Every structure is written in C-alpha cells, then in structure tokens.
Amino acid sequence: MNNKASRFDVDGKPLGEFDVADPYKYISGFGGFKESEALPDTLPVGQNSPLNPAHGLYTEKFSGSAFTAPRHENLQTWLYRILPSSSQPTHKESPIQPFDSLDSLVFSPNQNRWPPFPSTITDSTEPGQDTFPYGLKLVCGNGNPTTKDGFAIYTYGFTGDMHEHKQAFSSSDGDLLILPRTGDLNIHTELGNLYVRPNELVLLPRGLKFSISSHLSSVIPAAGYCLELFQGHFTLPSLGAIGSSGLANPRDFLTPVASFDSSPTPDWTLLTKFSQRLWLSSKPSPTPFNVVAWHGSYYPYKYALTKFSPIGALLFDHPDPSIFTVLTAPATTPGTGVVDFAIFSERWLVGENTFRPPWFHRNNMSEFMGLLGGEYDGKAKGFLPGGGSLHNCMSGHGPDKGAFEKEYERDTEDAVKVGEQGIAFMWESERVMGVSPWALETQEEAYVEESWGALERKFVMPSGVKSSVGFGTGKKGDFGADF
Ligand SMILES: O=C(O)Cc1cc(O)ccc1O
Numbered sequence: 001m002n003n004k005a006s007r008f009d010v011d012g013k014p015l016g017e018f019d020v021a022d023p024y025k026y027i028s029g030f031g032g033f034k035e036s037e038a039l040p041d042t043l044p045v046g047q048n049s050p051l052n053p054a055h056g057l058y059t060e061k062f063s064g065s066a067f068t069a070p071r072h073e074n075l076q077t078w079l080y081r082i083l084p085s086s087s088q089p090t091h092k093e094s095p096i097q098p099f100d101s102l103d104s105l106v107f108s109p110n111q112n113r114w115p116p117f118p119s120t121i122t123d124s125t126e127p128g129q130d131t132f133p134y135g136l137k138l139v140c141g142n143g144n145p146t147t148k149d150g151f152a153i154y155t156y157g158f159t160g161d162m163h164e165h166k167q168a169f170s171s172s173d174g175d176l177l178i179l180p181r182t183g184d185l186n187i188h189t190e191l192g193n194l195y196v197r198p199n200e201l202v203l204l205p206r207g208l209k210f211s212i213s214s215h216l217s218s219v220i221p222a223a224g225y226c227l228e229l230f231q232g233h234f235t236l237p238s239l240g241a242i243g244s245s246g247l248a249n250p251r252d253f254l255t256p257v258a259s260f261d262s263s264p265t266p267d268w269t270l271l272t273k274f275s276q277r278l279w280l281s282s283k284p285s286p287t288p289f290n291v292v293a294w295h296g297s298y299y300p301y302k303y304a305l306t307k308f309s310p311i312g313a314l315l316f317d318h319p320d321p322s323i324f325t326v327l328t329a330p331a332t333t334p335g336t337g338v339v340d341f342a343i344f345s346e347r348w349l350v351g352e353n354t355f356r357p358p359w360f361h362r363n364n365m366s367e368f369m370g371l372l373g374g375e376y377d378g379k380a381k382g383f384l385p386g387g388g389s390l391h392n393c394m395s396g397h398g399p400d401k402g403a404f405e406k407e408y409e410r411d412t413e414d415a416v417k418v419g420e421q422g423i424a425f426m427w428e429s430e431r432v433m434g435v436s437p438w439a440l441e442t443q444e445e446a447y448v449e450e451s452w453g454a455l456e457r458k459f460v461m462p463s464g465v466k467s468s469v470g471f472g473t474g475k476k477g478d479f480g481a482d483f
C-alpha cells in the first residue's frame, strides 16, 4: 500500500510541504465499549454514578440510542465533567440561518453533475461567521431530522477558526460524517481531540460538541463533503463469504482519548443545529470541553481511507460496488442502507475478457458520488476533484463515452492499477434524493449530452434477418412474430 493518494490542494497538486503529524492519541477499534481518563483515578470503579464522583466532577449520561435499544445497537456513554450540560446557557435562534431547508428539495429523474463545489461558502464578513457551521451547504438528501428519518448531503468550505472564536457546535439533528478534501481538520470534542486529514473520514455523533480549525486555512480554505445521518448510525458491513477481515478493518478506526480544558471563563458560544435551524447560546458559556473522563459506546472516530483493503473479481466480470462498502447505516429493509458509504480507492483491475469499468446501469438505489483527488476510473472527463454527481433511482448512467471507448478498444489483458492519485466515493441510499435549489443552479446543464449523447450505435444486424425481429407494428395481425 502506498500513500500517494493522501494529500491534494484545490487543483489536485500534492500538498506534502504542509504535512503535519497527527499530534493526538487514540484508542483503536470500531464500536464496543471504550474508556479513557485524562486524570488518573477519575473513572468510578464498579459503578457509573457514585455519590461523590472523583475530583468534584459531575456525572452526565450521553446517549446515541434509546436506553432500551437492542444490546448491539445500544449506544451510551458516561461523562465525568466539571459542570453538566444543563448548566450551560439556554439558546436563542440565530439571526443568521446558514442551513437550507430539506423542504425545498426538488426531485427529478435527470442525472446531475457538479463542477468542483466552491470552497468558500459563506459570504458573511462578520467575525466568526466564516467557520465550519456557516460553511455547510445543502446539496441533496431526503428526510426529516425531527422524525429521525433519512439524511442530508452537504459540501463545506471555510476559512475561519472555531477555536479562535471560541465556538462549539453540535447537531441535535444527526451524526456528521465528514470527508475533508483540502485542509486538515483539527477537531476538539467533548470526548477528546482528533486530527483529520484529506482521505480520512471523521464521524462526530449527534449531540457531541466540537470545535474545528484548519491550520492550512490561511493558505487554502478547508473544503470537503459532509453527510448528516438523521436515522440510526453507521456500522461496519457484514462480510459474509469474505470472512473475518478485509474492507475496513475494525482496528483502523480511532477514537480520541479524554482531554479537557479547566478554564472557568464564560467566553464560549455554543452553536446548536436543531431541526435544520441554527441556535446560539443566549449568553457566553464556560468551555463545554470539560470532560475529564468517559466510558461507554457512543463516541467520535476517524478512519484513514487509504487503509481500506479492497476485495474484487480475480478472473472476470465487474462486481457490484457494494464490495467496496466502508460503512453502512442500515434501513429497516434487511440488507438495505439508508446510506451505504463505498469508496473506489487504489486497486488492481485484472478481469479477463471483461469490461472493467462500471457497466451501464440504472438502479433501485440512488447514488451521490464525490471525488477526493485524482480521477475516477469510471469517467474520462468532467468528474473532477471536489465536484459531485447524483444518479437517482432509475436514472441511467455508467462510463462516459471517453471511458467506454478507451475500454472497448483495449487490446491487452494486462492488469491495471487505478485510484492511485485519489479516492472516489459514493453515498448510496434506498431513498430517492432531492436536490437543493442552490445545487440545481450550480449543476452542469450539458452533463448527460456531454457524457453519453455521442455514444454510437455499434449494433450490426446479422445478414438475412428482418429489421423488426419480433416487434410488429401492433396493427391487426402484425405481431412481428415472423422470424
Ligand atoms: O455509478 C458509479 O460509477 C458507481 C458504481 C460503480 C460500480 O463499480 C458499479 C456500479 C456503480 O453504480
């Protein structure tokens, strides 16, 4: 495995000179019970809510599921903190509302493609209104956070520093899955700190307060993709016949260790996304990053996509993209995702007598795709790093003419390495996706025509066969069944 695909600026040039080592410590492993304490002897022994918690801390429960959820889906964490969340100031609705409403989504059978999304989203010049929460822009989705139903897909871009402005953000609407494309994310959370680079994912669960800065933002804006999951949580896919390892291996998921700020000064602003609206703390709050120790099963994590171990066809035919599933958020229909997250990363294509790029297809599931760098082997032209595409339920798509012709003319069976320069990803859903008015305006009008309009007929009728085999005029007596 190499890490060539690790870092790119907005034009796709490697960013090596800005490389910074991840300064934080993590606990490894996907899911399950974890514990961490920033001060020794903080976690209670043999119980959760002792009469007098260590060091004069308060006990607070933080849950990601109903108390009564089945054990394997039950997500609860105990926090031992300097002050509980209830002591933080109440909220008032923000005069600035950065989040476009899901009520205005437009549903269309047409295919969509976007050129690179802008890396500066907010045009506000007010101090503090150029940070991550203000830089989220709704692209598409389906659902409603008040009924914990569905998801939303955003592009983001920001230059402001939440740490500097002492802003802590949380979404009560859902879990945030962030894929940075440019700019490292230095993230402080209630449960500890994460350093997330392009080609890594970070999952910040519903309700977790966090603050993001990007040390590169003075050079280039931090930009990327974000999915907010209103319904359930992501989990690793079952591997079935693959066996017990491969794809995203559980040990490569990293959760931060506890880390806290003991400052009593009330100089923080709490920003809360609640029912698609932004709320601000009614008065300055002391830091929410005051959790000294925690234990439980509800926490943030990060994962380097370059650690994904792809599994594929070794002899012939192109398999379904579900073999590249990193994480899945299960729907109620068994085997189906509210959102499946798949990646097309560095891998060898080896199929013999096989059209190796994706086939032409139209699917029951709807597919949003993005590109974190380089090229996607399914497209020759126009699908660019930082851009996106949406192929909704039953919308025909597949390789563009360039990719199709190149493969059709291939006269060698040599194995080919693809995905070395960057990773394409797909958020696939059982839901039909609606597109925001902003995204409709910024999409490329000529996408379909440019990609597939010039596909040539290659059909050759075998000699001696009538031109309407089996297909009559429909008029009386002409059923066409005369071949
Ligand atoms: O549309 C796409 O490019 C995504 C995709 C990839 C693939 O290998 C098979 C099916 C599919 O939808």
Ligand SMILES: [Fe+2]
Binding pocket: 361, 367, 391, 397, 398
């Ligand atoms: Fe597809």
